[in-house]
Amino acid sequence: MSEHTHDHGHDHDHPHPNQPDIDSEPMGYYQLMGSALGELLIEKGVITADELRAAIENVDSRSPEGGAKVVAKAWTDPEYKARLLENGTAAVDELGIDMPATHLVVVENTDKVHNVIVCTLCSCYPRMLLGLPPDWYKAHAYRSRVVREPRAVLKEFGTELADDVEIRVHDSTADMRYLVLPRRPDGTEGMSEEELVELVSRDCMIGVTLPRSS
Amino acid sequence: MRGPHDLGGLPAGSVDLSEHEHGFWEKRIDGIRLLLADKQRRLISVDEMRRGIEALGKEAYDKLNYYERWTASVTGVMLEKGVITADELGRKIAEIEERDKARFEDD
Known part of the structure; x- marks a missing residue:
């Protein structure tokens, strides 16, 4: 976030703590x-300006990389994967990702089952784990x-699955969130956990696409 | 009766895959909500937040974009709880609007 600066020809001393990005x-x-x-909340002491700045930074700092690390670890560490599928909230906490007051359910894609998440x-x-949701997820x-x-919708994302693959759509709630554990792509056996992270996109953890294979 | 938020299974057009960078005002209301919901404050729960959005009515629900709905809901819950008053809010909005207009009154 850049500091807001003025260049409009007069001096003024009032603070501009909340300028929008687009000033036009x-x-x-x-x-x-x-x-x-x-x-008002700052004036009343309900929150402080520093807390608000930190909260906005926190919102900004979350990205699909967190989820991708979870997926890559599950691909390379069978015991971690078992814990992840057993209790998602506890398993992501092991990697320093705190999901307070929500239950994380991780659903695994196999050659027979493909999972997709939504919140209707x-x-x-x-x-x-994934950062702010994309516009289409909310639309x-x-x-x-x-x-x-689901098949028609996945096709709009360029994802076509074989007819014999069952598609399971999971409808999230305020208290229960889902993460798709994609199938590890064929031909990635020699790749390190760090390299695998790069293959895992936000959309494949929602289930609308598949992970890249290279 | 199906509320305006209850969209599962309804017919709709194709998915618009375009995305946008979140603006500062969007992250700000997100940050405000995070703070108001934290353990220290507990001034808004997820359920109160959702009730506020679902209570907007169909017309507003369809017309407002995502973070506009959030703003309406969080502000509404703070008014309900007396954390802020309608009078304070009205005056503050007018004050910020004046400040904002001043940006376009150069020279």
């Missing part, structure tokens, strides 16, 4: 509301259709 347009109503909420009611998503089309016609 006036703030919309809900941006104003969010900004007002933040300032809102946008529940393992953010600690009507995906949430409506993937539970009814």
